[in-house]
Every structure is written in C-alpha cells, then in structure tokens.
Amino acid sequence: MPDLTRPGPENQRHRIRPLYSRPAKPLVFPILLLAPAVVLFAVFVIYPILKTIALSFYSWNGLSQPRFVGFANYRELAADPVFLIALTNSLLWLAAYMAAPVLGLGLALLTSQQLAPMRLIRAMFFLPYVISQAVIALVFGWFLNSEFGLLNALLHAIGLPSIHPLESERFSILAAITAGLWLQAAYCMMLYLAGLSLLDRDLIAAARLDNIGALTLFRKVIAPQLRPATFIVLMVTIVGALRNFDLIAIMTLGGPYDSSTVLAYFAYEQAFSSSQRLGYAAAISTVLFAMVWGFVGPLLLYMLASEKT
Amino acid sequence: VNSNASDPAPRRIWQEVIRDFQSAHPGITVVLNTYDHESYKKALPGWLTGTAPDVVFWNAGQRMRQFVEPGLLRDVSAIFTPPIRALLNEGAIDLVTVGGHQFGVPFALYPISLYLRRDLLEKAGVKLPIKSWNDLLSACVALRHAGVTPVAIGTRDLWPAAAWFDQIDLRLNGPDFHADLMAGRVPYNDQRVRAVFGKWKELIDAGCFLNSHASLSWQEAQLVMNQGRAAMMLMGNFIVPNFPPELLDRIELAPFPLIDRDVIPAEEAPVNSLHIPSAAKNPEEAEIFLAYVLQQQVQERLARGLAMIPVNRDAGISDDRLLKAGIEQIAGVTRLSQYYDRDSEPALALVGMKAFQEFMMHPERLDTLLDRIEKSRQTVVR
Numbered sequence: 001m002p003d004l005t006r007p008g009p010e011n012q013r014h015r016i017r018p019l020y021s022r023p024a025k026p027l028v029f030p031i032l033l034l035a036p037a038v039v040l041f042a043v044f045v046i047y048p049i050l051k052t053i054a055l056s057f058y059s060w061n062g063l064s065q066p067r068f069v070g071f072a073n074y075r076e077l078a079a080d081p082v083f084l085i086a087l088t089n090s091l092l093w094l095a096a097y098m099a100a101p102v103l104g105l106g107l108a109l110l111t112s113q114q115l116a117p118m119r120l121i122r123a124m125f126f127l128p129y130v131i132s133q134a135v136i137a138l139v140f141g142w143f144l145n146s147e148f149g150l151l152n153a154l155l156h157a158i159g160l161p162s163i164h165p166l167e168s169e170r171f172s173i174l175a176a177i178t179a180g181l182w183l184q185a186a187y188c189m190m191l192y193l194a195g196l197s198l199l200d201r202d203l204i205a206a207a208r209l210d211n212i213g214a215l216t217l218f219r220k221v222i223a224p225q226l227r228p229a230t231f232i233v234l235m236v237t238i239v240g241a242l243r244n245f246d247l248i249a250i251m252t253l254g255g256p257y258d259s260s261t262v263l264a265y266f267a268y269e270q271a272f273s274s275s276q277r278l279g280y281a282a283a284i285s286t287v288l289f290a291m292v293w294g295f296v297g298p299l300l301l302y303m304l305a306s307e308k309t
Numbered sequence: 310v311n312s313n314a315s316d317p318a319p320r321r322i323w324q325e326v327i328r329d330f331q332s333a334h335p336g337i338t339v340v341l342n343t344y345d346h347e348s349y350k351k352a353l354p355g356w357l358t359g360t361a362p363d364v365v366f367w368n369a370g371q372r373m374r375q376f377v378e379p380g381l382l383r384d385v386s387a388i389f390t391p392p393i394r395a396l397l398n399e400g401a402i403d404l405v406t407v408g409g410h411q412f413g414v415p416f417a418l419y420p421i422s423l424y425l426r427r428d429l430l431e432k433a434g435v436k437l438p439i440k441s442w443n444d445l446l447s448a449c450v451a452l453r454h455a456g457v458t459p460v461a462i463g464t465r466d467l468w469p470a471a472a473w474f475d476q477i478d479l480r481l482n483g484p485d486f487h488a489d490l491m492a493g494r495v496p497y498n499d500q501r502v503r504a505v506f507g508k509w510k511e512l513i514d515a516g517c518f519l520n521s522h523a524s525l526s527w528q529e530a531q532l533v534m535n536q537g538r539a540a541m542m543l544m545g546n547f548i549v550p551n552f553p554p555e556l557l558d559r560i561e562l563a564p565f566p567l568i569d570r571d572v573i574p575a576e577e578a579p580v581n582s583l584h585i586p587s588a589a590k591n592p593e594e595a596e597i598f599l600a601y602v603l604q605q606q607v608q609e610r611l612a613r614g615l616a617m618i619p620v621n622r623d624a625g626i627s628d629d630r631l632l633k634a635g636i637e638q639i640a641g642v643t644r645l646s647q648y649y650d651r652d653s654e655p656a657l658a659l660v661g662m663k664a665f666q667e668f669m670m671h672p673e674r675l676d677t678l679l680d681r682i683e684k685s686r687q688t689v690v691r
Contacts, residue, residue: 062354063354063358063375063376063379063381064379076688081681145524145525145529146521146524146525147521147525147529147532147533148529148532164520164521164524166523166524167521167522167523167524167670172524252524253465253466255465255467255523255524255663255666256464256523256524256666256667256670257663257664257666257667258663269659272351273659276655276656277656
C-alpha cells in the first residue's frame with residue numbers, strides 16, 4: 001500500500017507548498033524557540049561560572065581594585081587547615097548521603113504496596129520534602145538545642161543523660177548530615193515511586209506465573225527497569241550532598257569554630273560574612289565546581305552511553 | 310538618608326527627629342530610607358561607590374576607616390568646633406577621627422557591662438558590688454557551689470566571646486595596647502596577649518561560663534539567665550528589653566571588674582554614627598543635619614528611644630535606672646574601644662573570634678590557636 005502521508009515521487013509533484021513553511025531557512029524557528037532559554041542560561045549560569053573562575057585568580061574585597069595574584073589563592077587554600085576540614089566534611093557528607101538512595105528505594109518498595117494505609121504513610125514520609133530546607137534546619141536545631149531542646153527533655157524524662165551534639169567538634173557535622181539525610185531519603189523515595197509506577201506489569205505477572213521468589217523478582221525483573229530512576233537519584237544525591245549549605249548555615253554556622261564547615265559554607269563565609277575575601281571564596285567555589293563535575297561527570301557519561309545502546 | 314534603624318522603636322524615633330528637623334529647617338526636605346541590618350551592610354559599599362545618598366548610618370572605628378581610606382566619606386571636621394567638642398564624649402570623637410580629621414558624627418553608644426541578677430548572687434552568698442577580678446572569681450566559685458551557672462554566654466555567633474577578650478585586654482594591658490593590637494601592630498604570640506588568655510583561663514577553670522555556650526545565641530543564653538539558671542552576662546544594653554519586666558528591679562549593672570588599678574580606665578562601647586558619602590549631592594544640608602543630631606534635646610530623645618547612651622554629656626536621663634548606670638559607667642572614661650569585630654580587620658576578626666570560642670572549649674590548645682591568629686594577622690596586615 002502506498003504511503004500517502006509521505007511525499008513520494010508522484011505526491012511531491014502535485015504538492016502545494018504551504019505559505020508558512022520556508023524550507024530555505026529550516027533553522028530559524030527552532031533557534032527562536034531556544035533563544036530565550038539559551039540567553040538566560042548563558043547570562044545567569046555560564047557567565048557567572050566563567051567569571052567566578054576568573055575571579056579566583058584575583059584578590060578583591062568588593063571595594064578595592066581587583067589585583068591579579070595568579071595561583072596564590074589556590075596555594076593558600078592548599079595550606080589552609082579550614083579548607084581541609086571543609087573538604088573532609090563535604091566528602092563525609094557525600095559518603096553518608098549514599099545511604100539516601102538505599103533508604104529511598106526501601107521506602108518506595110514498602111509504600112508502593114497496594115494497602116490502604118500506605119497512602120497515608122507515603123505522604124508522611126514525603127512530608128519533609130514539602131517543607132523548605134531552612135525550616136527543617138531550624139526544627140532540627142531546636143530539637144537538638146542543649147538548653148531548651150526536645151531531645152534532651154525526652155532523654156531526661158527516661159532518665160538518660162543529656163547530649164550536646166551541636167557543641168561537639170565531632171558530632172555537629174553528623175547532626176546536620178542526619179537532618180539532610182532525612183530530607184534526601186524522602187526525595188529519593190519519591191523518585192523511586194515514580195520509577196516503580198512505570199514498571200512493566202506484564203513482566204511481573206509473567207514472573208509470578210513462573211513462581212520465582214521475591215528476591216529474584218526484584219533482582220532480575222524490577223531492578224533492571226529501575227536503572228533510569230537510579231541514575232537520576234544518584235545524580236541529585238551527589239549534587240545535593242556537595243552543594244549543601246542551608247543546613248550548615250542555619251544549624252551550626254560551621255561551628256563550633258570551623259569544625260562543621262563544608263565547602264559551600266566556607267566559600268560563603270569568606271565572601272559575604274565580614275571577611276569579604278571574594279577572590280579566595282571564588283577559588284573555593286571553583287574547587288567545589290570541579291569536585292561536583294568529578295563525581296557527576298563520569299556518571300553522566302555512563303548514562304548517556306547506556307542510553308544509546 | 311539611608312538608615313539601618315529597622316527595628317520598630319528606633320525607626321519611629323528617627324522619623325520624629327527628622328520631622329522636627331524639617332520644621333526647624335523649612336528649606337530642607339529629608340527622606341528616610343530604612344533597610345534591615347544585614348542587607349544594609351551588604352548594600353553600603355555599593356551606595357558609597359555609586360549613587361550615594363546624602364547621609365548614611367554606620368559604625369565608628371575600623372568599620373568607618375575602611376571607607377575613609379579609599380576616600381568614600383566626606384571630611385566633616387567643620388562640625389567639631391571647640392564648643393561642640395567640649396560637649397561630647399572624647400572617646401567617641403576619637404573613634405570618628407582619622408589623621409586629625411573627623412569623618413562622621415557619633416550619635417549614640419552602648420557600653421558593654423556586666424549584667425547581674427542580684428537575687429541569685431545574694432542567695433549564693435556573693436557580696437555586691439563585684440569590683441575586682443578576685444570578686445568575679447569568687448562569685449563564680451560560690452555560684453557553682455549553689456548550683457547556678459555563673460555567666461550566661463552564647464558564642465554561636467562568635468562575637469559574645471570577643472567581649473571577654475576585649476575587656477580583659479583593656480583592664481590588663483590598657484587602651485593603647487588594645488588599640489595597637491586591634492590595628493594589627495602587635496603579634497598575637499606576644500607575652501601580653503598570652504597574659505590575657507591566662508586571665509581568661511582562670512575564669513574557665515573556676516567554671517564561670519555556661520557549658521553549652523558554643524551552640525547558643527546570645528538571646529538563648531539570656532533566656533537561661535531569665536529562667537534563673539545563670540546569674541551574670543557581659544553584654545550591651547540592648548539586652549535590657551529582653552528581661553521580663555518583673556525581673557528588671559533584680560538586675561544590676563556593673564562595669565567589667567578591674568584587674569590592674571594603674572591601667573588607664575577605658576570602656577568597651579561601640580559607637581553608632583552618621584556619615585556623609587563623598588559622592589553626596591547635598592553635602593551642606595547633610596552637615597546641618599549631622600550637627601542637629603548632636604544637640605542636647607535630640608540626644609536625649611535618641612538615647613531614650615534607642616535605649617542607648619548619648620554622646621552629648623549634657624544630655625541626661627533621669628528616669629531609667631539601668632541607662633543612668635550606663636551613663637555613669639562612661640562618664641569618667643576618656644578612652645573607648647569598639648567591639649573586637651569592629652576594630653580589627655574583618656578577615657582577622659573572624660579567625661580571632663573562632664579561636665576565642667575554641668579556647669573557651671579547649672584552653673589547652675592555646676599555642677595552636679595563637680599561631681593561627683598570628684598567621685592570619687600576617688596575611689591581613691600588609
């Protein structure tokens with residue numbers, strides 16, 4: 001049967017060219033459509049990134065004339081003990097956040113069961129993500145407050161000694177990470193729930209007919225179909241871990257002293273608190289930028305490669 | 310006029326002052342733009358270098374000097390005629406002076422004092438007033454014995470710890486040394502700086518400070534004091550409104566205890582000030598306004614409304630016991646110091662204040678901490 005929708009040789013002969021189509025310039029329309037996004041992206045994302053990288057080679061307090069200092073900011077960073085703390089804490093945060101996809105998947109599998117109370121339970125688990133991070137940080141801060149916090153009141157009520165995680169150079173970062181993990185697990189759960197809803201029901205039904213066990217069902221049938229979701233989950237978790245700022249800024253201010261600072265907060269502090277060392281802050285941001293790419297880049301490449309096949 | 314007096318009471322007072330100024334000077338119209346403190350701090354450099362208002366609110370000392378050096382503030386020495394000078398607190402004039410010229414007008418100051426709960430101290434058997442260093446130390450011991458935390462302090466925001474450093478240094482080494490140290494002219498591993506930490510450690514060892522200070526804001530620390538679990542606090546008089554009314558007559562105010570009687574008396578009292586940007590469009594009118602703010606009745610009204618101490622010595626407050634005590638604390642003093650983070654280079658102040666907090670928790674790390682501050686001093690002061 002001849003395909004009349006395609007311009008075959010004889011169709012083409014009789015074809016009337018529509019007035020509004022201009023095959024001579026086929027690119028104009030897509031370019032016009034893309035332009036606003038591209039311009040905004042270039043002005044508000046690409047330019048600031050390049051400017052920040054450039055600024056990292058200058059010494060500037062926001063008022064003075066910027067002075068070119070070459071790699072001096074980076075040399076200073078390498079010798080700065082606070083930078084080492086921030087870097088360690090950021091990596092610790094990243095490592096701890098890897099629990100979020102696992103927790104999220106577990107919660108998603110649990111709450112996707114077709115049972116009546118699960119809707120409510122799912123909503124409860126997702127609730128933290130609806131609330132702003134700043135509010136979560138405040139609530140956790142109050143909860144853990146050593147003089148007036150609920151946690152110590154509870155511990156006291158059951159006869160346990162009070163704890164003071166936010167004053168401890170060892171535990172204040174862990175307190176912030178815990179608050180973050182609570183949020184991130186909820187987010188991962190939601191992404192996995194979306195992934196689970198896209199599962200091929202026929203495959204699962206077929207597997208059930210073959211009477212295979214739950215574990216094998218998950219490993220051989222469900223997990224492979226969740227791969228795209230897993231990529232996204234990993235990516236947002238890595239980025240979320242490294243760029244984290246709000247929890248530290250509100251819960252600990254990087255303290256006590258610098259013990260709980262992370263790269264993003266350290267950069268902010270150097271730039272905008274009283275310090276006003278914008279060049280130095282730009283160098284910290286550049287390192288953070290490179291780190292994010294170091295972790296996300298390979299993942300992205302792997303994902304693109306596996307999508308092609 | 311760009312202002313950072315964004316809290317309701319100060320804002321209303323300034324509106325009143327401006328209304329009266331306009332009726333006294335019908336030819337001049339004043340527009341007051343009020344911003345919150347943090348955004349004000351960030352926007353000020355932009356105003357001074359760009360489209361400048363005629364008058365800006367700011368702080369004296371290093372905070373002002375950083376703008377005087379690049380020539381962003383107008384020399385207003387003309388206002389400071391000998392009769393005007395005679396009226397004002399010398400220390401406050403000092404703080405707006407760079408190279409013999411004045412670059413702003415101080416309008417109010419708030420001394421840092423020791424606020425005490427008389428009831429708790431008496432219950433623990435402490436005799437008031439606390440005047441000497443040993444009085445303070447023995448008060449700490451007695452209060453701990455009575456199960457009360459001697460000093461409420463919250464160092465989460467770092468600067469409350471700096472008040473202790475400043476005060477001990479002023480009492481031990483005097484205002485000249487303190488000014489040199491703040492200006493970065495003295496290394497931090499100097500014996501005299503070590504001596505300050507040595508004195509501070511005596512207080513730490515006597516169990517003076519609230520254990521959980523590192524994670525508390527000063528407001529939370531004051532709440533501990535309001536609840537009767539702590540007896541003293543070293544703060545500016547902006548804490549007074551946060552005392553519950555029924556507690557107020559049990560609160561006493563004392564200057565920081567003396568350590569060495571031969572040291573020149575000086576007080577820590579941050580000064581709030583008005584300045585004219587170099588790029589102002591109506592500098593003459595702005596100067597008239599600045600001079601107006603120094604007048605006695607304006608000073609009294611501001612002091613009352615802002616709950617701060619006037620810089621005009623003729624201005625008197627008779628009906629507020631704690632403000633009056635603050636005025637007395639400043640009265641005989643010719644030397645004022647600003648706050649650590651207003652006097653030092655900002656980048657150095659941040660490193661220093663974090664070290665103070667760490668020292669309060671780990672006094673044994675003093676050597677490392679001093680090395681760290683000293684290293685920062687060397688990079689900052691060049």
